[in-house]
Amino acid sequence: xxxxxxxxxxxxxxxxxxxxxxxxxxxxxxxxxxxxxxxxxxxxxxxxxxxxxxxxxxxxxxxxxxxxxxxxxxxxxxxxxxxxxxxxxxxxxxxxxxxxxxxxxxxxxxx
Amino acid sequence: xxxxxxxxxxxxxxxxxxxxxxxxxxxxxxxxxxxxxxxxxxxxxxxxxxxxxxxxxxxxxxxxxxxxxxxxxxxxxxxxxxxxxxxxxxxxxxxxxxxxxxxxxxxxxxxxxxxxx
Numbered sequence: 001x002x003x004x005x006x007x008x009x010x011x012x013x014x015x016x017x018x019x020x021x022x023x024x025x026x027x028x029x030x031x032x033x034x035x036x037x038x039x040x041x042x043x044x045x046x047x048x049x050x051x052x053x054x055x056x057x058x059x060x061x062x063x064x065x066x067x068x069x070x071x072x073x074x075x076x077x078x079x080x081x082x083x084x085x086x087x088x089x090x091x092x093x094x095x096x097x098x099x100x101x102x103x104x105x106x107x108x109x110x111x
Numbered sequence: 112x113x114x115x116x117x118x119x120x121x122x123x124x125x126x127x128x129x130x131x132x133x134x135x136x137x138x139x140x141x142x143x144x145x146x147x148x149x150x151x152x153x154x155x156x157x158x159x160x161x162x163x164x165x166x167x168x169x170x171x172x173x174x175x176x177x178x179x180x181x182x183x184x185x186x187x188x189x190x191x192x193x194x195x196x197x198x199x200x201x202x203x204x205x206x207x208x209x210x211x212x213x214x215x216x217x218x219x220x221x222x223x224x225x226x227x228x
Contacts, residue, residue, distance in 0.1 A: 104153075
């Protein structure tokens with residue numbers, strides 16, 4: 001079936017450094033790729049998303065890139081801050097409008 | 112962003128009882144809502160798709176008689192865990208799809224912690 005692979009599972013960076021999380025998806029018909037930030041004990045919060053008609057989208061310190069040919073998409077966080085520490089999930093919409101999630105990346109930003 | 116509210120945020124129930132979790136889209140209408148389950152340190156697993164005015168669509172392996180879903184209005188979907196057992200203890204999260212001309216966006220609720228004792 002359709003799936004989304006996410007790497008790395010854990011990522012530790014120093015405050016101010018950049019963090020990159022990568023995902024691949026299997027359903028070539030997917031056209032919407034959101035990224036969620038989940039803090040402990042809370043629901044996922046949408047932080048940025050990209051649709052298949054663009055290759056890159058940026059919102060302040062966060063950017064997402066999409067390569068439809070390779071079925072890759074990535075999240076880039078620049079100038080990381082301790083409050084960026086959380087679990088990040090990529091996702092892709094598959095047939096029927098359902099969201100399939102990656103395995104998650106636990107990001108730790110050390111002050 | 113759009114707001115999705117879940118209630119209760121935490122609930123403890125006894126084995127054999129049923130518990131209902133509500134999911135509301137506060138500032139938009141959602142013809143489609145989704146219910147997920149999440150175990151500690153794991154990803155979100157889709158349980159079912161809730162469609163307003165029709166029966167929910169369940170993912171493979173999810174018991175529809177155990178996890179009853181009702182989507183009676185464009186802003187409310189409910190998940191009822193029937194005859195709960197300790198293994199049903201989990202974090203349940205709903206999401207709602209906001210349809211825009213530019214495309215759909217999916218927002219999540221804050222989740223509901225269920226503990227069955």
